Amino acid sequence: MEHQSLTQPVGAGDVRSARGISPTARAWFFLTPSMLFLGVLIAASLLVLRMSVGTKGAEWSGFSLASYAQLLEPYYLKSLLLTLRLALISAVIAVVLAIPVAYTMSRLTSPFVRRIFLAAVLLPLLVNLLLQSYGWLVILGPGGMLNQTLMGLGLIKRPIMLLYNQNGVLMGLVQTAFPLAVLPIASAMRGVARSYEEAAATLGASRFQVFRQVVLPMSLPGIITGATLVFAYNASSFVVPLLLGGRRVPMLAVMVHDQIAPLMNWPAASAAGVVLIITTLAIMTLSEYITGRRRRLLEASQ
Amino acid sequence: MSALIKKRQSLLPGDTGKFAGILSGIILFLAVLPILTMIVMSFSGASNLDFPPSSYSLQWYKAAWHTFVSPDASDVLSLGQAMGTSLLVACLTMIFATLIAVPAAYALTRCEFRGKGVALQLMSLPLVFPMVVLGLALLLVFDSLPFHMTTSRLVIAHVILALPFVVKNCTAAMLSIGSEVEEAAQMLGASPLRAIVDVVVPLMKSGILAGMLLAFIVSFNEFTVTYFLYTIDVMTVPIWMYSRTVSSLDPTVFSFAVLIVLIDFVLIWALEKLVGEGGVSF
Numbered sequence: 001m002e003h004q005s006l007t008q009p010v011g012a013g014d015v016r017s018a019r020g021i022s023p024t025a026r027a028w029f030f031l032t033p034s035m036l037f038l039g040v041l042i043a044a045s046l047l048v049l050r051m052s053v054g055t056k057g058a059e060w061s062g063f064s065l066a067s068y069a070q071l072l073e074p075y076y077l078k079s080l081l082l083t084l085r086l087a088l089i090s091a092v093i094a095v096v097l098a099i100p101v102a103y104t105m106s107r108l109t110s111p112f113v114r115r116i117f118l119a120a121v122l123l124p125l126l127v128n129l130l131l132q133s134y135g136w137l138v139i140l141g142p143g144g145m146l147n148q149t150l151m152g153l154g155l156i157k158r159p160i161m162l163l164y165n166q167n168g169v170l171m172g173l174v175q176t177a178f179p180l181a182v183l184p185i186a187s188a189m190r191g192v193a194r195s196y197e198e199a200a201a202t203l204g205a206s207r208f209q210v211f212r213q214v215v216l217p218m219s220l221p222g223i224i225t226g227a228t229l230v231f232a233y234n235a236s237s238f239v240v241p242l243l244l245g246g247r248r249v250p251m252l253a254v255m256v257h258d259q260i261a262p263l264m265n266w267p268a269a270s271a272a273g274v275v276l277i278i279t280t281l282a283i284m285t286l287s288e289y290i291t292g293r294r295r296r297l298l299e300a301s302q
Numbered sequence: 303m304s305a306l307i308k309k310r311q312s313l314l315p316g317d318t319g320k321f322a323g324i325l326s327g328i329i330l331f332l333a334v335l336p337i338l339t340m341i342v343m344s345f346s347g348a349s350n351l352d353f354p355p356s357s358y359s360l361q362w363y364k365a366a367w368h369t370f371v372s373p374d375a376s377d378v379l380s381l382g383q384a385m386g387t388s389l390l391v392a393c394l395t396m397i398f399a400t401l402i403a404v405p406a407a408y409a410l411t412r413c414e415f416r417g418k419g420v421a422l423q424l425m426s427l428p429l430v431f432p433m434v435v436l437g438l439a440l441l442l443v444f445d446s447l448p449f450h451m452t453t454s455r456l457v458i459a460h461v462i463l464a465l466p467f468v469v470k471n472c473t474a475a476m477l478s479i480g481s482e483v484e485e486a487a488q489m490l491g492a493s494p495l496r497a498i499v500d501v502v503v504p505l506m507k508s509g510i511l512a513g514m515l516l517a518f519i520v521s522f523n524e525f526t527v528t529y530f531l532y533t534i535d536v537m538t539v540p541i542w543m544y545s546r547t548v549s550s551l552d553p554t555v556f557s558f559a560v561l562i563v564l565i566d567f568v569l570i571w572a573l574e575k576l577v578g579e580g581g582v583s584f
Contacts, residue, residue, distance in 0.1 A: 004308055012566075013408045013438070023413050023414065023415050024414060024415040024416045024417070026409075026415075027409040027413035027418070028409070028415070028417070029409075030405040030406060030409035030413075031405070031409050031421055033401070033405065033406070033408050034402045034403060034405075034406040034465060034469070035421075035498060036467060037402065037458070037461055038424050038425070038427065038428075038465070039441075039461050040443065041428065041431065041436065041461065042428065042464050043435070044440050044442065044443045045439050047439060047442045047443060048435060048438060048442065048485075049441060054445060086469060097329050099487075100322050100325045100326045100329065101326040101329050101330060102323075103322060104322050104323055104426075105326070115571075115574050116572070117570060118574055119570055120331075120333060120334050121330065121333070122570050123566070123567065123570065123571075124333050124334060124336075124337070126519050126566060126570060127523060127542050127562075127566050128524075128525055128562065128566075129495055129523075129525055129526075130525050130540050130543060130544055131337070131540075131543075131559040131562060131563065132336045132340075133336075134336075134340055134547075134551065134555065134556065134559060135335070135336025135337055135340040135343075136336050136345050137351065137549065137551060138336075138339050138340065138351050138353050139335065139336060139339055139353070141351055141352075141353075142351065142353070142514075143351065143353070144340065144352070145354075148352075148353065169395040175332070175333055175335075175336065177553040178333050179333075187363075195413070218344035223565060229430075232430050232432075235432070236432030236433060236435070237436055238433065238434050238526045238529075239526060240542075241374070249519060253432065253433075253434040255436070256434045256438060257434060257453075257529075257530075260438065260441075260530075266442070268440065269438055273432070273434065274435075274437050275437070276432040276433055276434065276435055277432060280430055281430075282431055283560065284430050284562075285577065302386040
């Protein structure tokens with residue numbers, strides 16, 4: 001982006017001033033169509049906010065904080081804590097698994113292997129979550145692959161229950177959000193020049209030391225971004241707890257839907273939705289703050 | 303001596319060790335395991351969900367084909383109709399998302415203007431916005447409108463969801479061009495608009511195509527938001543499949559699923575060919 005600001009004002013600038021349109025107006029003119037769609041998103045979220053302080057029956061005119069008070073009841077509070085806990089654990093596991101994959105991807109030389117790797121990373125992200133959950137049903141079921149393997153190894157005598165409880169949901173969450181951890185970490189690691197690694201190796205560092213003391217710290221912003229994305233994505237995960245958890249793992253997003261579909265309680269659904277938005281935005285802002293500081297420190301030290 | 307140097311070189315970092323390579327291979331295999339399992343199950347000859355299947359046959363493909371050709375009277379909607387809706391929504395999403403993303407990408411890369419930070423933040427908002435809340439919010443909006451929308455409300459939702467992907471890819475493509483070509487065209491007498499349409503857009507063709515493909519994939523596979531917005535006579539393939547399996551898992555679904563995964567895989571492969579590795583931006 002920087003190299004353009006050197007040339008751009010000279011050439012395009014006089015064309016613009018000749019027409020008498022300010023650059024800001026021109027830019028926003030180009031942005032208008034997309035802003036219309038994003039405007040729908042903003043307006044819709046404001047409606048949710050308004051709805052959350054409404055009362056059931058008089059959604060648009062009433063005002064009460066009853067829906068928020070309801071969220072503090074043990075049942076809902078447990079659901080909120082469950083959501084945060086599963087999102088946090090899945091983010092940690094996904095990042096730990098993503099680091100070796102991202103490192104390998106960023107250092108691959110064969111174009112064909114690289115494409116296979118990227119396809120394997122993109123498939124879980126882009127293929128319909130519903131279809132992947134069907135696959136999980138087969139893997140986790142009582143006569144499924146995992147139980148067969150464990151029994152074959154003699155680790156368990158009878159099939160253990162993996163479906164419709166937190167373990168199954170957690171596995172599903174890690175697998176479906178895993179690409180969101182790999183992509184930012186891989187791009188951060190690609191940005192770590194090989195000369196640093198070579199310098200460290202020349203000074204006698206072992207391969208593992210190079211990885212732990214050079215590559216990992218330098219790609220920390222990518223790792224934080226990846227962890228945040230997985231956390232935010234899984235905190236509002238809907239399909240995985242719906243299909244793999246049955247109704248026994250009531251994560252917040254499933255509760256939002258349940259409040260509408262059988263209960264028709266729009267204010268309660270909206271209040272739970274507002275909590276989801278605030279959680280997501282807070283965690284994103286925090287991570288932006290941390291990575292921003294970290295990046296500035298890195299840039300200053302180079 | 304040369305053997306020593308060779309040994310030393312093989313220890314140099316640069317390419318990853320065997321250990322890391324094998325480890326990441328295993329992790330990636332686990333990541334696609336649910337999809338692979340589904341593909342194997344679709345060839346099952348048994349009627350239960352035990353894995354591995356006791357025998358293999360094409361019975362579920364035959365059953366699936368039968369459902370496709372002569373839909374049950376009990377089904378509210380045939381798969382053919384659902385497929386039609388899915389393709390229509392995905393194509394419209396692709397076209398609209400691209401048409402609005404190209405000018406937006408132009409503004410974000412070529413212009414310095416007030417509010418640019420805000421615009422950039424807004425552009426990536428749909429990526430992190432909880433999908434369930436998006437579904438709920440859009441349902442509130444569309445239900446309070448005085449007129450009925452069916453397919454169009456799915457398209458609007460999908461365009462919002464796909465927009466960040468398309469904008470990111472177009473922006474990346476535009477950044478790689480540089481503004482000299484545009485200035486040259488303008489010096490030779492082209493109007494600013496003509497310089498964009500005839501010079502810049504053709505040059506960033508692969509980025510635009512990548513964005514279009516991503517928009518198509520996102521829309522074709524979208525479930526959560528659509529689940530809030532579908533109506534009984536307009537549903538997409540994922541919703542159709544869910545409504546079919548909500549009570550019990552019917553293995554014919556696996557053969558439909560294999561078809562969808564196949565389409566996705568071809569699209570992703572084409573995407574990678576277009577933009578090269580590292581080019582797909584999220």
